[in-house]
Amino acid sequence: MLQLVSDGITYLTAQSGESLFRLFWFVVIFELPRYTLGFLSVAAISLHWRRAPTEGRDLRRVTALIAGHNEEDSIERCVRSLHEQTRPPDEIIVVSDGSTDRMAERMRSLQNRGLIKEAHCTQVRAGKSAAVNLALSRATGDIVVVVDCDCTFDRRAIQKIIEPLADPRTAGVSGNVVVRNSSTNLLTEFQAIEYLISISQGRQAADLTGQVSCISGAFGAFRRSALLGVGGLDAGGGEDLDVTLSLRKAGWKVVFAADAVCYTDVPTTLGALVRQRFRWERDSVRLRYRKHRDMIDPFSSRFSWQEIAHEFDFLVFNIGSAVVFPIYIAWLFVTYGDLALVILFGAQAGMMLFDGVTFALSALVTPRVNALRLMPYVVGYSLFNGFVMRFVRLGAYLDEWILESSYQDTYVPQKVHRVRR
């Protein structure tokens, strides 16, 4: 074994530039550009290439919409955290979506204490989209902030998330989602790193190029007229990506507010995490390549060069990397036999290095997270992300492509699956 490793190192160090590419083409094509983009964006952000601060026109009316199903434990904390804001919402509307617990009772109590303006309870579960739509029809604010019940907020979150809407071309702002329960176990530590890299830093990078393609369902702000213009949320899972794509299609700008921090709990077991990611990735595929395929169809009237970048990004770095990776491994073993293992480790070592640097840079531009504590977990994260999550994604894509499983998702009531587009 040791012999193999030392042989491998000798072999790798003996390679020239061109032959290195021949060995590591996967990393060069599917990983290196991603990291490079990240480095560039961080550099840009650090060089204050930020959105010009618009004057705080927060005189406009803000409505917070909360839709939840069986959230008796978290609704009060969520509402209180909204009242703690430097810019508290002018009204809060809560919809209990067919809850079977005591959520309705808690809402009544909140209403009696004047903490929320309207409380609506449906007896039958209709799904998050329908619940938000119901709340939206009651909202009177110029801006609606849609929040998840299990989220809590940084004191400046609302103030920061509505700031970009001063620009009349902007219709939606995505909040920055940070993991609240990162110290629970190894899995949540990894997810904390992942959120930091992919949301806090990743969306910031996307924002620089006007490529924000998903306003997190957990925390997003919308211009109400624009949201009503696209008919509110549509049925089915992934409604946050769905509505963002719809807004972009309608010509609106969508941006990311890194300072608008909301905290959420992530799955603590591998099973739950895998189920969650299957749902997300399946919905992404369904929405991008089925429902909104006209956006990448050059012959469609809705085709726009603006959208090509993020669509390409998703296609290459998400789907491409997941699909090609097994092929790359197979190719390695076929071509190099035992040496493939060493090459693979070499590749992984390089990616670890990149991940470490990316993480450090992400931490640099995200002040709210205790990144120092997460640092030791980066090595594990790199492996976990590179091997486990990549295969999870692959599984999800295949599942959706072949079985169209997103149509059986329990996250959406069955009656809705049956009929939605």
Place this chain on the structure above:
Amino acid sequence: MTTATASLFETRAESVPGRRILVAEDSPTTHEILKLLLQQRGHDVDIATDGEQALEALRHNRYDVALLDFHLPKMSGLDVAATIRHEAQDRPLPRLVAITADVEGLLADEQGCDNFDQVLPKPLDIYHVAQVVEGQDEIAEAERLAPAPRPAAPRIAEERRSPFEDLGYSLLTWPGDIDTGRLSARAMQASLGDPRFDGILIKTPVSVEDLAALWNAKALYMLPIIDLTGTLGRIADVDAPKLTALDRGQLDDAIRAAHDRRARLHRDLQFSTELGDQLIGKLYVSNRPLTPSYDPLVTWLVSYDVALTTPVIAREAEALCEHGLLRREFFDKFHVCPRCDSLRLHVREECVQCHSSNLEEEQYLHHFRCAYQGPEQEFRRGDQLICPKCRYELTHFGFDYDRPGSMVVCQACGHAASEPAVGFVCLDCGNHVGGDVAPIRDLYTYRLTDHGIGFAEHGRSLLGSASHALRFADLPLELVVALNAAAKRYNEAKEPFTLVNLFYRNEREVVAQHGARAFAKARDLFIENVRASLSEASLVVKGQSHDYALLAGVGPEQAKGDFDLFVVQAANTLSHDIGASFQVFGPEDFV
């Protein structure tokens, strides 16, 4: 006790004008008492000691009131009254008030009834005298201004005689015997606890407030109320319109039972002027719990079956519960208007925001296909349901759409909620009060506890020494006069005095074991023994449930020391331990 005493020891400061009064009375004690009392209340008093003097005085002076003893030397009070009335013709006359121990005798005399305006039964009650002299201003005034033929009250009653009056009962009638602010001689006799009276016959509609007259006239409150009008409802002990001819037995039973229980009611309660005591007495006599029933005509929505208003009953009964005399049983819970204390509240569903009751419930539809969820109205196009978002027609319930819930929309302010709030509007003052902030009041049925029954049967002695407080209203007149004289000497010459209040802790036990006579004998003997121990200058007076000694020239400190000894000595020779105890009161206690 100081307030009660003060009102008698001080001159009357209220707005009743001083009256000129003639007192014709041969007993020096009685006229002395009356003079003292009435002068202190600011009236001018002349005394006549026989009938001729009285007639002379009436001929030559103008009086507002003349109190004439029925039995006077030389010329009876009746003769004086008849003569002066005859002589006066149309000249204004004072009110002629007879004082007699024999009210029935006077009533039997046709002339007697006609010649006197009023009868005061003996023994005299000082408050009653004051009431008669002062309390009839309006009537006196009216009669002076327009001397009309005096209404012959008994005759009017006779014209509208009810069959109930011919059943052989001795009933007081309303009006006639009792009326607001006026009692006939018979009623007054009954108010002294005369057991010959059977009940009160209500012949014209009266309100609960009118019936306050019964509670202000001592023992009258105990008499069963027989209501001919049917307007008193459950307040009446016998609701006559509901009786049939066959129910005669029921009436007999009711009256007999009331008699029995009145006889067993202790004197303390029979003659108490405290409403709480009277309430216990009434419950004891009527032998039924104090029962509430719904009554939309009163602001408290509930009436009790006793002739008092609900707030008064609730207040008194709660106090009695605290003393353990009554026990309560839950009846109902009410919301109260915090502004006017009315319980007549209109309950309604209303807007959480603006309290309007103009609410409409809207069901909302959920269109599965596009996730639009909103009020049904938005979907309605004639008989079609069209989704306002995607323009699809909803045709298949449960497959295209369903109705997940409803919201209540305020037509006044547009606010919507999944459930309306509950609120109240006060029907009496129009005040609005939210359902969750309206104060709550519980009303109860009250029953006498064993302790309450004991109190009814054995009086104040049962309540222990704490309630042996000196009650001025209980003091015998003789003592009041002597006390007054002592107070005067104290004010002028600083001569001290002490009032000793004697009471008997074991009265109940002794009565229960050996009978009331044995107790009375022991008590008499005890008093005699005490009297023998005291000096000539001291006065020992028997009261109703307490006895009193007034020691002149001795301060309370010394008296207490002396009495500790006297009481032990006096009790030594008794065959039963009556538990004699005492309290002392010095001049300072009467300031």
